[in-house]
Amino acid sequence: MSREFTTEEVREQFLEAVRARIIDWSNNNRRNEKEKLEGLAFSILSLIDGESIDLPGFILAPAPNSEDKQYYIKRNKNWYPENHEIEDKIKCDITGCLHDRLFNK
Numbered sequence: 642m643s644r645e646f647t648t649e650e651v652r653e654q655f656l657e658a659v660r661a662r663i664i665d666w667s668n669n670n671r672r673n674e675k676e677k678l679e680g681l682a683f684s685i686l687s688l689i690d691g692e693s694i695d696l697p698g699f700i701l702a703p704a705p706n707s708e709d710k711q712y713y714i715k716r717n718k719n720w721y722p723e724n725h726e727i728e729d730k731i732k733c734d735i736t737g738c739l740h741d742r743l744f745n746k
Contacts, residue, residue, distance in 0.1 A: 646733070655699070655735055655739075659743060662685065662688075666678075689701055702722075704728075
């Protein structure tokens with residue numbers, strides 16, 4: 642019976658797609674180091690944008706610390722938009738610790 646993926650399953654699918662692209666680009670002997678890094682970055686951004694058959698697009702928005710806005714206002718600087726009011730409304734947020742989990746496998 643079909644069902645909705647869990648957050649953990651989607652997170653792992655995304656990380657696995659990133660891992661696969663790391664391998665693909667590291668094995669590309671026709672490109673120099675800079676071209677490989679650019680290709681990897683482009684591939685990851687394409688994943689996020691939903692330009693891959695592997696996964697859907699993902700929502701990517703700023704999630705500043707609750708104290709950031711006042712910190713920047715005091716310094717007469719611009720601040721990032723807050724999105725904490727919609728956190729409970731977004732289903733399957735895979736963010737948080739992605740960098741820690743990337744090479745756990």
